[in-house]
Amino acid sequence: LDALRQKLEPPHDPLAGRDRPAPLPLDCLDTFKLAIAPVTFGSERLAAGIGDARAWRKMTPLGDVVRDASLQGSNNWVVSGARTAGGRPILANDPHRTHAVPSLRYIVHIASPEFNGIGAGEPALPGISIGHNGHSAFGLTLFLGHDQEDVYVYETHPEDPGLYRYGDGWEAFRDIGETASVKGCGEAALALRFTRHGPVIAEYPDRHLAVAIRTVWTDPGTAPYFKSIAAMRATSFEAFRDHMGGWGVPAVNQVYADAKGDIGWAVGGFSPIRPNWDGLLPVPGDGRHEWQGFLPGHALPFSHNPAKGYFATANEFNLPADWPIDQPIGYEWLEPSRAQRIDGVLAADQRHTVDASRRLQTDVFSVPAKRVVGLLSTLSGRNEAETAALEILASWGFRLAADSPGAALYEVWWAHHLHVAIIADAVGKPELRPLFAPGDTAGILDRLEAIAARTPGAFAALALGSLSKAYDACRQMLGPDTDEWAWGRLHEALFEHPAGAVANAGGRWNVGPFPFGGSGSTPMNGSYRPTDFRLTIGASFRIVVDVGGWDNSVCINTPGQSGDPRSDHYGDMAPLWAAGDYVPLLYTDKAVDAAAVLTLKLTPKRAA
Incomplete structure:
Protein backbone atom coordinates (compact mmCIF):
# COMPACT_ATOMS: atom_id res chain seq x y z
CA LEU A 1 0.00 0.00 0.00
CA ASP A 2 2.82 2.42 0.81
CA ALA A 3 3.91 2.18 -2.85
CA LEU A 4 1.07 4.60 -3.60
CA ARG A 5 3.05 7.16 -1.61
CA GLN A 6 6.54 6.11 -2.72
CA LYS A 7 7.54 3.00 -4.62
CA LEU A 8 10.75 1.55 -3.17
CA GLU A 9 13.45 0.22 -5.48
CA PRO A 10 14.83 -2.34 -5.10
CA PRO A 11 11.71 -3.83 -3.44
CA HIS A 12 12.09 -3.56 0.30
CA ASP A 13 10.06 -3.78 3.51
CA PRO A 14 11.38 -1.18 5.98
CA LEU A 15 9.61 -2.96 8.87
CA ALA A 16 11.02 -6.41 8.17
CA GLY A 17 13.16 -7.70 11.02
CA ARG A 18 12.84 -4.62 13.20
CA ASP A 19 10.60 -3.22 15.87
CA ARG A 20 7.84 -0.91 14.70
CA PRO A 21 8.91 2.67 15.49
CA ALA A 22 6.91 4.70 17.96
CA PRO A 23 4.41 6.96 16.15
CA LEU A 24 5.29 10.63 16.00
CA PRO A 25 2.86 13.55 15.63
CA LEU A 26 2.46 14.77 12.05
CA ASP A 27 3.73 18.19 13.05
CA CYS A 28 7.17 16.87 14.01
CA LEU A 29 8.58 17.94 10.63
CA ASP A 30 6.96 21.40 10.52
CA THR A 31 10.25 23.17 11.22
CA PHE A 32 12.05 21.05 8.64
CA LYS A 33 9.39 21.87 6.02
CA LEU A 34 9.60 25.56 6.82
CA ALA A 35 13.37 25.43 6.37
CA ILE A 36 12.99 24.30 2.76
CA ALA A 37 10.01 26.52 1.96
CA PRO A 38 10.48 29.22 -0.67
CA VAL A 39 10.70 32.83 0.43
CA THR A 40 7.36 34.64 0.30
CA PHE A 41 6.31 38.20 1.10
CA GLY A 42 2.55 38.14 0.96
CA SER A 43 0.78 41.27 2.22
CA GLU A 44 -1.26 39.31 4.79
CA ARG A 45 1.81 37.67 6.20
CA LEU A 46 3.73 40.94 6.39
CA ALA A 47 0.82 42.62 8.16
CA ALA A 48 0.82 39.97 10.91
CA GLY A 49 2.30 40.96 14.26
CA ILE A 50 4.86 38.99 16.20
CA GLY A 51 2.06 37.57 18.32
CA ASP A 52 0.73 35.89 15.18
CA ALA A 53 4.04 34.24 14.36
CA ARG A 54 2.92 30.75 15.33
CA ALA A 55 0.01 30.95 12.93
CA TRP A 56 2.55 31.28 10.10
CA ARG A 57 4.67 28.33 11.19
CA LYS A 58 2.18 25.56 10.55
CA MET A 59 2.38 23.27 7.56
CA THR A 60 -0.13 20.82 6.16
CA PRO A 61 1.16 17.23 6.32
CA LEU A 62 1.80 17.27 2.58
CA GLY A 63 1.88 20.88 1.44
CA ASP A 64 3.21 22.20 -1.86
CA VAL A 65 6.66 22.64 -0.32
CA VAL A 66 7.05 18.91 0.20
CA ARG A 67 5.70 18.04 -3.22
CA GLN A 148 21.76 11.60 3.13
CA GLU A 149 19.47 12.32 6.07
CA ASP A 150 18.15 10.54 9.16
CA VAL A 151 15.46 11.38 11.70
CA TYR A 152 16.48 10.65 15.30
CA VAL A 153 14.06 10.41 18.22
CA TYR A 154 15.37 10.99 21.77
CA GLU A 155 14.10 10.15 25.21
CA THR A 156 14.52 13.26 27.35
CA HIS A 157 15.16 13.23 31.07
CA PRO A 158 11.88 13.27 33.04
CA GLU A 159 13.28 15.77 35.54
CA ASP A 160 15.69 17.74 33.37
CA PRO A 161 14.49 18.56 29.81
CA GLY A 162 18.01 19.75 28.97
CA LEU A 163 19.24 16.14 28.87
CA TYR A 164 18.62 13.29 26.43
CA ARG A 165 19.47 9.62 26.75
CA TYR A 166 22.62 8.47 25.00
CA GLY A 167 24.27 5.14 25.69
CA ASP A 168 24.02 4.21 29.35
CA GLY A 169 23.63 7.77 30.54
CA TRP A 170 22.36 11.23 29.71
CA GLU A 171 23.87 13.86 27.46
CA ALA A 172 23.21 17.61 27.48
CA PHE A 173 21.65 19.36 24.54
CA ARG A 174 23.83 22.08 23.07
CA ASP A 175 21.90 25.35 23.23
CA ILE A 176 22.83 28.40 21.19
CA GLY A 177 21.17 31.79 21.53
CA GLU A 178 20.68 34.00 18.49
CA THR A 179 18.87 37.25 17.82
CA ALA A 180 16.91 38.36 14.79
CA SER A 181 15.64 41.79 13.86
CA VAL A 182 11.84 41.77 13.49
CA LYS A 183 10.09 44.65 11.77
CA GLY A 184 8.36 46.83 14.34
CA CYS A 185 9.49 44.65 17.25
CA GLY A 186 13.22 45.22 17.60
CA GLU A 187 15.44 42.27 18.41
CA ALA A 188 13.85 38.88 19.05
CA ALA A 189 15.70 36.15 20.93
CA LEU A 190 15.92 32.73 19.29
CA ALA A 191 16.90 29.55 21.10
CA LEU A 192 18.52 26.92 18.89
CA ARG A 193 18.99 23.42 20.27
CA PHE A 194 21.25 20.66 18.97
CA THR A 195 22.08 17.06 19.76
CA ARG A 196 25.28 15.33 18.76
CA HIS A 197 23.50 14.39 15.51
CA GLY A 198 22.09 17.73 14.47
CA PRO A 199 19.45 20.41 15.03
CA VAL A 200 16.39 19.67 17.16
CA ILE A 201 13.28 20.29 15.09
CA ALA A 202 10.55 19.28 17.57
CA GLU A 203 10.16 18.71 21.32
CA TYR A 204 7.31 17.08 23.22
CA PRO A 205 7.89 17.69 26.95
CA ASP A 206 4.73 15.86 27.97
CA ARG A 207 5.98 12.73 26.22
CA HIS A 208 9.65 13.28 27.14
CA LEU A 209 10.61 13.18 23.46
CA ALA A 210 12.73 15.28 21.11
CA VAL A 211 13.32 14.93 17.36
CA ALA A 212 16.48 15.93 15.48
CA ILE A 213 17.82 15.65 11.94
CA ARG A 214 21.22 14.37 10.93
CA THR A 215 22.28 15.24 7.42
CA VAL A 216 25.41 14.93 5.32
CA TRP A 217 24.93 18.57 4.35
CA THR A 218 26.20 19.76 7.75
CA THR A 362 11.86 19.47 -25.21
CA ASP A 363 10.03 16.17 -25.83
CA VAL A 364 6.53 15.98 -24.30
CA PHE A 365 5.67 12.32 -24.92
CA SER A 366 4.12 10.84 -21.78
CA VAL A 367 4.90 7.19 -21.03
CA PRO A 368 2.32 7.08 -18.18
CA ALA A 369 -0.37 8.46 -20.51
CA LYS A 370 0.34 5.70 -23.02
CA ARG A 371 -0.01 3.08 -20.29
CA VAL A 372 -3.18 4.53 -18.81
CA VAL A 373 -5.00 5.27 -22.07
CA GLY A 374 -4.07 1.81 -23.33
CA LEU A 375 -6.19 0.35 -20.54
CA LEU A 376 -9.28 2.12 -21.91
CA SER A 377 -9.32 0.36 -25.29
CA THR A 378 -11.93 -2.22 -24.21
CA LEU A 379 -14.25 0.26 -22.49
CA SER A 380 -17.40 1.88 -23.87
CA GLY A 381 -18.98 5.04 -22.58
CA ARG A 382 -22.16 4.73 -20.55
CA ASN A 383 -23.26 8.26 -21.36
CA GLU A 384 -22.48 11.13 -23.70
CA ALA A 385 -19.69 12.59 -21.55
CA GLU A 386 -17.86 9.28 -21.14
CA THR A 387 -18.15 8.50 -24.85
CA ALA A 388 -16.80 11.92 -25.85
CA ALA A 389 -13.94 11.68 -23.40
CA LEU A 390 -12.95 8.22 -24.61
CA GLU A 391 -12.96 9.45 -28.22
CA ILE A 392 -10.68 12.39 -27.38
CA LEU A 393 -8.14 10.17 -25.65
CA ALA A 394 -8.31 7.43 -28.31
CA SER A 395 -7.36 9.90 -31.06
CA TRP A 396 -4.65 11.56 -28.99
CA GLY A 397 -0.98 10.62 -29.40
CA PHE A 398 0.11 10.84 -25.72
CA ARG A 399 1.99 14.08 -26.31
CA LEU A 400 1.40 16.74 -23.67
CA ALA A 401 1.71 19.62 -26.13
CA ALA A 402 0.61 23.05 -24.98
CA ASP A 403 -2.04 23.24 -27.74
CA SER A 404 -3.42 19.72 -27.23
CA PRO A 405 -7.07 19.11 -26.16
CA GLY A 406 -6.22 15.49 -25.31
CA ALA A 407 -3.35 16.57 -23.07
CA ALA A 408 -5.66 18.93 -21.17
CA LEU A 409 -8.25 16.21 -20.58
CA TYR A 410 -5.69 13.60 -19.59
CA GLU A 411 -3.83 15.77 -17.08
CA VAL A 412 -7.04 17.06 -15.47
CA TRP A 413 -8.20 13.44 -15.22
CA TRP A 414 -4.90 12.23 -13.82
CA ALA A 415 -4.21 15.04 -11.37
CA HIS A 416 -7.68 15.78 -10.03
CA HIS A 417 -9.68 12.60 -10.48
CA LEU A 418 -7.99 9.32 -11.48
CA HIS A 419 -5.20 9.02 -8.98
CA VAL A 420 -7.46 10.48 -6.28
CA ALA A 421 -9.94 7.68 -7.03
CA ILE A 422 -7.19 5.05 -6.92
CA ILE A 423 -5.99 6.24 -3.51
CA ALA A 424 -9.56 6.39 -2.22
CA ASP A 425 -10.15 2.84 -3.47
CA ALA A 426 -7.02 1.58 -1.71
CA VAL A 427 -7.17 3.57 1.54
CA GLY A 428 -10.40 2.96 3.42
CA LYS A 429 -10.09 5.72 6.01
CA PRO A 430 -10.61 9.18 4.47
CA GLU A 431 -8.51 10.85 7.17
CA LEU A 432 -5.47 8.82 6.05
CA ARG A 433 -5.70 9.57 2.35
CA PRO A 434 -3.89 12.94 2.51
CA LEU A 435 -0.81 11.07 3.72
CA PHE A 436 -0.59 9.34 0.34
CA ALA A 437 -1.09 12.48 -1.72
CA PRO A 438 0.00 13.52 -4.26
CA GLY A 439 0.99 9.91 -4.83
CA ASP A 440 3.89 8.22 -6.58
CA THR A 441 3.27 7.87 -10.30
CA ALA A 442 5.00 4.48 -10.55
CA GLY A 443 3.09 3.01 -7.61
CA ILE A 444 -0.25 4.37 -8.81
CA LEU A 445 0.29 3.03 -12.33
CA ASP A 446 1.16 -0.40 -10.97
CA ARG A 447 -2.00 -0.48 -8.88
CA LEU A 448 -4.22 0.74 -11.72
CA GLU A 449 -2.92 -1.97 -14.05
CA ALA A 450 -3.42 -4.57 -11.32
CA ILE A 451 -7.06 -3.49 -10.85
CA ALA A 452 -7.65 -3.67 -14.62
CA ALA A 453 -6.20 -7.17 -14.80
CA ARG A 454 -7.84 -8.67 -11.71
CA THR A 455 -11.22 -6.95 -11.55
CA PRO A 456 -12.19 -5.50 -14.96
CA GLY A 457 -15.62 -4.45 -13.73
CA ALA A 458 -14.20 -2.45 -10.83
CA PHE A 459 -11.63 -0.89 -13.16
CA ALA A 460 -14.31 0.17 -15.63
CA ALA A 461 -16.38 1.82 -12.90
CA LEU A 462 -13.35 3.61 -11.43
CA ALA A 463 -11.93 4.74 -14.78
CA LEU A 464 -15.18 5.86 -16.41
CA GLY A 465 -16.54 7.52 -13.30
CA SER A 466 -13.39 9.60 -12.78
CA LEU A 467 -13.02 10.33 -16.52
CA SER A 468 -16.56 11.68 -16.68
CA LYS A 469 -15.77 14.07 -13.83
CA ALA A 470 -12.62 15.22 -15.62
CA TYR A 471 -14.56 15.84 -18.85
CA ASP A 472 -17.11 17.96 -16.98
CA ALA A 473 -14.29 19.86 -15.24
CA CYS A 474 -12.63 20.65 -18.58
CA ARG A 475 -15.92 21.95 -19.95
CA GLN A 476 -16.18 24.28 -16.97
CA MET A 477 -12.57 25.48 -17.19
CA LEU A 478 -12.04 25.51 -20.96
CA GLY A 479 -15.54 25.80 -22.45
CA PRO A 480 -17.95 23.45 -24.25
CA ASP A 481 -16.01 23.33 -27.56
CA THR A 482 -13.48 20.52 -27.05
CA ASP A 483 -11.52 21.65 -30.14
CA GLU A 484 -10.67 24.82 -28.21
CA TRP A 485 -9.29 22.94 -25.23
CA ALA A 486 -5.52 23.28 -24.81
CA TRP A 487 -3.21 22.05 -22.07
CA GLY A 488 -1.28 25.34 -22.17
CA ARG A 489 -4.41 27.29 -21.22
CA LEU A 490 -4.24 25.59 -17.83
CA HIS A 491 -0.54 24.79 -17.60
CA GLU A 492 1.42 28.03 -17.58
CA ALA A 493 4.93 29.09 -16.64
CA LEU A 494 5.02 32.24 -14.54
CA PHE A 495 8.25 33.36 -12.93
CA GLU A 496 7.18 35.27 -9.84
CA HIS A 497 9.61 37.53 -8.04
CA PRO A 498 9.30 36.86 -4.30
CA ALA A 499 9.23 40.59 -3.52
CA GLY A 500 7.06 41.61 -6.44
CA ALA A 501 3.86 41.92 -4.42
CA VAL A 502 5.52 43.92 -1.65
CA ALA A 503 7.00 46.41 -4.09
CA ASN A 504 3.68 46.57 -5.96
CA ALA A 505 5.76 45.63 -8.97
CA GLY A 506 4.51 42.15 -9.81
CA GLY A 507 3.68 43.10 -13.37
CA ARG A 508 7.17 44.47 -13.94
CA TRP A 509 9.19 42.04 -11.83
CA ASN A 510 7.36 38.85 -12.81
CA VAL A 511 8.10 37.16 -16.13
CA GLY A 512 5.33 35.40 -18.04
CA PRO A 513 2.95 33.65 -18.05
CA PHE A 514 3.70 31.37 -21.00
CA PRO A 515 1.62 28.40 -22.17
CA PHE A 516 3.72 25.32 -21.54
CA GLY A 517 3.54 21.62 -22.35
CA GLY A 518 4.79 18.53 -20.61
CA SER A 519 4.45 17.24 -17.07
CA GLY A 520 6.70 15.74 -14.43
CA SER A 521 6.72 12.51 -16.46
CA THR A 522 7.94 13.90 -19.80
CA PRO A 523 11.56 14.64 -20.77
CA MET A 524 10.60 18.31 -20.91
CA ASN A 525 9.74 18.42 -17.25
CA GLY A 526 6.68 20.52 -16.59
CA SER A 527 5.84 19.61 -13.00
CA TYR A 528 2.94 21.60 -11.63
CA ARG A 529 1.00 22.19 -8.45
CA PRO A 530 -2.22 20.20 -8.62
CA THR A 531 -4.37 23.01 -7.25
CA ASP A 532 -4.23 25.17 -10.39
CA PHE A 533 -1.75 23.45 -12.78
CA ARG A 534 0.74 26.32 -12.40
CA LEU A 535 4.19 25.17 -13.48
CA THR A 536 6.51 24.89 -10.49
CA ILE A 537 9.53 22.91 -11.67
CA GLY A 538 11.28 22.51 -14.98
CA ALA A 539 14.56 23.04 -16.76
CA SER A 540 16.39 25.94 -15.18
CA PHE A 541 19.00 25.69 -17.93
CA ARG A 542 19.47 23.56 -21.05
CA ILE A 543 22.74 22.80 -22.79
CA VAL A 544 23.79 20.58 -25.67
CA VAL A 545 27.54 20.30 -26.29
CA ASP A 546 29.15 19.18 -29.55
CA VAL A 547 32.34 17.85 -27.98
CA GLY A 548 35.25 19.03 -30.13
CA GLY A 549 33.00 21.13 -32.38
CA TRP A 550 32.51 23.54 -29.50
CA ASP A 551 30.99 26.45 -31.44
CA ASN A 552 28.12 24.19 -32.57
CA SER A 553 26.95 23.93 -28.96
CA VAL A 554 23.72 25.58 -27.79
CA CYS A 555 22.07 26.52 -24.52
CA ILE A 556 19.23 28.49 -22.94
CA ASN A 557 18.88 30.03 -19.51
CA THR A 558 15.60 31.17 -17.96
CA PRO A 559 14.17 33.65 -17.46
CA GLY A 560 17.30 35.72 -18.20
CA GLN A 561 20.89 36.45 -17.29
CA SER A 562 20.31 39.64 -15.32
CA GLY A 563 18.85 39.98 -11.84
CA ASP A 564 17.92 43.62 -12.46
CA PRO A 565 14.28 44.08 -13.62
CA ARG A 566 15.39 47.20 -15.50
CA SER A 567 17.75 45.21 -17.71
CA ASP A 568 16.76 44.01 -21.18
CA HIS A 569 18.26 40.66 -20.18
CA TYR A 570 16.15 40.14 -17.06
CA GLY A 571 13.57 38.00 -18.83
CA ASP A 572 14.50 37.97 -22.51
CA MET A 573 15.33 34.24 -22.60
CA ALA A 574 12.02 33.10 -21.14
CA PRO A 575 9.99 33.28 -24.40
CA LEU A 576 12.72 31.30 -26.19
CA TRP A 577 12.85 28.76 -23.36
CA ALA A 578 9.06 28.34 -23.35
CA ALA A 579 9.07 27.78 -27.12
CA GLY A 580 11.85 25.18 -26.89
CA ASP A 581 14.42 27.41 -28.58
CA TYR A 582 18.11 27.90 -27.82
CA VAL A 583 20.95 30.38 -28.29
CA PRO A 584 24.50 29.61 -29.46
CA LEU A 585 27.09 28.73 -26.82
CA LEU A 586 30.06 30.15 -28.70
CA TYR A 587 33.51 29.31 -27.37
CA THR A 588 36.40 30.14 -29.69
CA ASP A 589 37.76 33.68 -29.71
CA LYS A 590 36.91 34.10 -33.39
CA ALA A 591 33.27 33.09 -32.94
CA VAL A 592 32.81 35.14 -29.77
CA ASP A 593 34.35 38.28 -31.30
CA ALA A 594 32.17 37.99 -34.39
CA ALA A 595 28.96 37.71 -32.35
CA ALA A 596 29.73 40.22 -29.58
CA VAL A 597 27.37 43.21 -29.33
CA LEU A 598 28.81 44.74 -26.15
CA THR A 599 32.19 44.60 -24.45
CA LEU A 600 32.53 45.72 -20.84
CA LYS A 601 36.11 46.25 -19.74
CA LEU A 602 36.93 46.51 -16.02
CA THR A 603 40.32 48.08 -15.32
CA PRO A 604 41.78 48.04 -11.77
CA LYS A 605 42.56 51.48 -10.43
CA ARG A 606 46.30 52.06 -10.35
CA ALA A 607 47.87 52.93 -7.02
CA ALA A 608 48.83 56.54 -6.69
Missing part, protein backbone atom coordinates in the same frame (compact mmCIF):
# COMPACT_ATOMS: atom_id res chain seq x y z
CA ASP A 68 8.03 20.46 -4.95
CA ALA A 69 11.07 19.16 -3.09
CA SER A 70 10.28 15.58 -4.07
CA LEU A 71 9.84 16.46 -7.74
CA GLN A 72 13.16 18.14 -8.39
CA GLY A 73 15.33 16.24 -10.81
CA SER A 74 17.13 16.57 -14.13
CA ASN A 75 18.01 14.85 -17.39
CA ASN A 76 21.45 14.25 -18.83
CA TRP A 77 22.96 11.99 -21.45
CA VAL A 78 26.15 11.47 -23.35
CA VAL A 79 26.43 9.83 -26.77
CA SER A 80 29.59 8.31 -28.23
CA GLY A 81 30.94 9.66 -31.50
CA ALA A 82 30.30 6.20 -32.97
CA ARG A 83 26.56 7.00 -32.75
CA THR A 84 26.58 10.65 -33.90
CA ALA A 85 26.39 12.13 -37.38
CA GLY A 86 29.50 14.23 -36.77
CA GLY A 87 31.65 11.44 -35.30
CA ARG A 88 32.13 13.44 -32.10
CA PRO A 89 30.51 12.84 -28.71
CA ILE A 90 27.44 14.87 -27.78
CA LEU A 91 26.59 15.73 -24.17
CA ALA A 92 23.23 17.16 -23.07
CA ASN A 93 21.99 18.33 -19.68
CA ASP A 94 18.88 20.11 -18.41
CA PRO A 95 18.72 20.41 -14.61
CA HIS A 96 15.17 20.71 -13.24
CA ARG A 97 14.65 23.04 -10.32
CA THR A 98 11.93 25.16 -8.78
CA HIS A 99 11.35 28.11 -11.10
CA ALA A 100 12.61 31.41 -9.80
CA VAL A 101 13.37 34.94 -10.81
CA PRO A 102 16.11 36.12 -10.87
CA SER A 103 17.40 33.06 -12.67
CA LEU A 104 18.84 30.23 -10.59
CA ARG A 105 21.61 29.67 -13.14
CA TYR A 106 24.16 32.00 -14.66
CA ILE A 107 25.92 31.34 -17.96
CA VAL A 108 29.58 32.26 -17.80
CA HIS A 109 32.73 31.96 -19.90
CA ILE A 110 35.91 32.05 -17.82
CA ALA A 111 39.08 32.51 -19.86
CA SER A 112 42.55 32.82 -18.33
CA PRO A 113 46.03 31.56 -19.16
CA GLU A 114 45.39 28.51 -16.97
CA PHE A 115 41.75 27.73 -17.74
CA ASN A 116 39.18 28.33 -20.46
CA GLY A 117 35.74 27.03 -19.54
CA ILE A 118 32.15 27.85 -20.40
CA GLY A 119 28.80 26.75 -19.05
CA ALA A 120 26.57 27.45 -16.09
CA GLY A 121 26.58 27.32 -12.34
CA GLU A 122 24.73 29.10 -9.58
CA PRO A 123 25.77 32.72 -8.93
CA ALA A 124 26.47 32.04 -5.25
CA LEU A 125 28.74 29.07 -5.96
CA PRO A 126 32.22 29.19 -7.51
CA GLY A 127 33.04 27.25 -10.63
CA ILE A 128 31.14 25.77 -13.57
CA SER A 129 29.05 22.73 -12.72
CA ILE A 130 27.64 22.13 -16.23
CA GLY A 131 29.63 22.91 -19.37
CA HIS A 132 33.03 22.24 -20.91
CA ASN A 133 36.69 23.32 -20.71
CA GLY A 134 37.67 23.00 -24.35
CA HIS A 135 38.67 19.37 -23.90
CA SER A 136 36.07 17.74 -21.64
CA ALA A 137 32.34 18.32 -21.18
CA PHE A 138 30.35 17.47 -18.08
CA GLY A 139 26.80 17.66 -16.73
CA LEU A 140 24.85 16.49 -13.72
CA THR A 141 21.52 15.26 -12.43
CA LEU A 142 20.53 14.35 -8.90
CA PHE A 143 21.37 10.77 -7.93
CA LEU A 144 18.53 9.99 -5.59
CA GLY A 145 20.00 6.73 -4.33
CA HIS A 146 22.02 8.34 -1.57
CA ASP A 147 19.85 8.75 1.52
CA ASP A 219 29.31 17.56 7.82
CA PRO A 220 32.67 19.27 7.24
CA GLY A 221 33.85 19.23 3.63
CA THR A 222 30.41 18.95 2.07
CA ALA A 223 29.97 22.45 0.61
CA PRO A 224 27.31 21.96 -2.10
CA TYR A 225 28.67 21.71 -5.64
CA PHE A 226 32.05 23.08 -4.52
CA LYS A 227 33.92 20.15 -6.03
CA SER A 228 33.02 21.68 -9.40
CA ILE A 229 35.93 24.05 -8.90
CA ALA A 230 38.26 21.08 -9.42
CA ALA A 231 36.16 18.76 -11.59
CA MET A 232 35.67 21.44 -14.25
CA ARG A 233 39.42 21.29 -14.96
CA ALA A 234 39.61 17.53 -15.59
CA THR A 235 40.86 16.38 -18.99
CA SER A 236 40.35 12.63 -18.61
CA PHE A 237 37.54 10.43 -17.33
CA GLU A 238 39.84 8.94 -14.72
CA ALA A 239 40.66 12.38 -13.30
CA PHE A 240 37.03 13.42 -13.43
CA ARG A 241 35.93 10.31 -11.55
CA ASP A 242 38.64 10.87 -8.93
CA HIS A 243 37.14 14.30 -8.26
CA MET A 244 33.72 12.69 -7.81
CA GLY A 245 35.21 10.72 -4.92
CA GLY A 246 35.35 13.98 -2.97
CA TRP A 247 31.94 15.29 -4.04
CA GLY A 248 29.79 15.63 -0.91
CA VAL A 249 26.33 17.01 -1.63
CA PRO A 250 24.01 16.80 -3.34
CA ALA A 251 24.54 13.28 -4.68
CA VAL A 252 24.79 13.46 -8.46
CA ASN A 253 24.89 11.48 -11.69
CA GLN A 254 27.74 13.06 -13.64
CA VAL A 255 28.10 12.40 -17.35
CA TYR A 256 31.37 13.10 -19.14
CA ALA A 257 32.71 13.31 -22.69
CA ASP A 258 36.02 14.49 -24.11
CA ALA A 259 37.63 15.37 -27.41
CA LYS A 260 39.53 12.07 -27.41
CA GLY A 261 36.17 10.30 -27.78
CA ASP A 262 35.80 8.96 -24.24
CA ILE A 263 32.39 9.07 -22.59
CA GLY A 264 31.31 8.01 -19.12
CA TRP A 265 29.06 8.21 -16.08
CA ALA A 266 30.14 8.53 -12.47
CA VAL A 267 28.20 8.94 -9.25
CA GLY A 268 29.40 11.52 -6.75
CA GLY A 269 28.16 12.07 -3.21
CA PHE A 270 28.76 10.96 0.36
CA SER A 271 26.60 7.91 1.10
CA PRO A 272 26.28 7.12 4.83
CA ILE A 273 27.07 3.55 5.91
CA ARG A 274 24.26 2.35 8.17
CA PRO A 275 25.28 -1.03 9.62
CA ASN A 276 21.95 -1.94 11.22
CA TRP A 277 19.13 0.08 9.58
CA ASP A 278 18.03 1.37 6.18
CA GLY A 279 17.40 5.08 6.85
CA LEU A 280 13.74 4.98 5.81
CA LEU A 281 12.17 5.38 9.26
CA PRO A 282 12.98 7.34 12.44
CA VAL A 283 15.39 5.62 14.81
CA PRO A 284 16.34 6.15 18.46
CA GLY A 285 19.10 8.67 18.98
CA ASP A 286 20.60 6.79 21.93
CA GLY A 287 23.70 5.54 20.13
CA ARG A 288 22.40 2.30 18.66
CA HIS A 289 22.11 3.76 15.16
CA GLU A 290 25.28 5.56 14.17
CA TRP A 291 26.78 6.16 10.75
CA GLN A 292 30.03 4.32 10.16
CA GLY A 293 31.51 6.82 7.75
CA PHE A 294 30.71 7.00 4.04
CA LEU A 295 31.07 4.63 1.13
CA PRO A 296 34.45 5.33 -0.51
CA GLY A 297 34.18 7.22 -3.78
CA HIS A 298 35.87 4.49 -5.80
CA ALA A 299 33.13 2.06 -4.70
CA LEU A 300 30.30 4.14 -6.18
CA PRO A 301 28.73 3.16 -9.54
CA PHE A 302 30.33 4.29 -12.80
CA SER A 303 30.51 3.39 -16.49
CA HIS A 304 33.37 4.16 -18.90
CA ASN A 305 32.70 3.92 -22.65
CA PRO A 306 29.57 1.75 -22.27
CA ALA A 307 29.09 -0.89 -24.94
CA LYS A 308 25.72 0.51 -26.06
CA GLY A 309 27.41 3.79 -27.01
CA TYR A 310 25.46 6.14 -24.79
CA PHE A 311 24.46 6.71 -21.17
CA ALA A 312 21.46 8.64 -19.85
CA THR A 313 20.07 9.43 -16.42
CA ALA A 314 16.84 11.03 -15.19
CA ASN A 315 16.83 10.45 -11.41
CA GLU A 316 15.48 6.93 -11.86
CA PHE A 317 16.59 3.76 -10.06
CA ASN A 318 19.82 3.19 -11.97
CA LEU A 319 22.04 1.04 -9.80
CA PRO A 320 23.89 -1.51 -11.98
CA ALA A 321 22.33 -4.96 -12.19
CA ASP A 322 25.34 -6.47 -10.42
CA TRP A 323 25.26 -3.99 -7.52
CA PRO A 324 25.75 -6.03 -4.30
CA ILE A 325 22.41 -6.61 -2.59
CA ASP A 326 24.05 -6.41 0.84
CA GLN A 327 25.31 -2.88 0.11
CA PRO A 328 22.15 -0.78 -0.23
CA ILE A 329 22.48 2.91 -1.00
CA GLY A 330 18.86 3.99 -0.95
CA TYR A 331 15.35 3.11 -2.04
CA GLU A 332 13.47 6.29 -2.95
CA TRP A 333 13.91 7.39 -6.56
CA LEU A 334 11.84 9.35 -9.04
CA GLU A 335 9.52 7.31 -11.24
CA PRO A 336 11.24 6.13 -14.45
CA SER A 337 9.02 7.59 -17.20
CA ARG A 338 11.45 10.30 -18.30
CA ALA A 339 14.35 7.85 -18.28
CA GLN A 340 12.39 5.26 -20.28
CA ARG A 341 11.46 7.78 -22.96
CA ILE A 342 15.00 9.17 -23.23
CA ASP A 343 16.54 5.71 -23.42
CA GLY A 344 14.07 4.60 -26.08
CA VAL A 345 14.82 7.60 -28.29
CA LEU A 346 18.60 7.32 -27.93
CA ALA A 347 18.59 3.57 -28.53
CA ALA A 348 16.80 4.07 -31.87
CA ASP A 349 19.07 6.90 -33.05
CA GLN A 350 22.28 5.71 -34.73
CA ARG A 351 23.25 9.17 -36.06
CA HIS A 352 22.53 11.50 -33.19
CA THR A 353 22.89 15.27 -33.66
CA VAL A 354 22.78 18.44 -31.59
CA ASP A 355 19.33 19.14 -33.01
CA ALA A 356 18.18 15.66 -31.97
CA SER A 357 19.29 16.36 -28.40
CA ARG A 358 17.43 19.66 -28.50
CA ARG A 359 14.26 17.88 -29.58
CA LEU A 360 14.68 15.26 -26.87
CA GLN A 361 15.16 17.88 -24.16
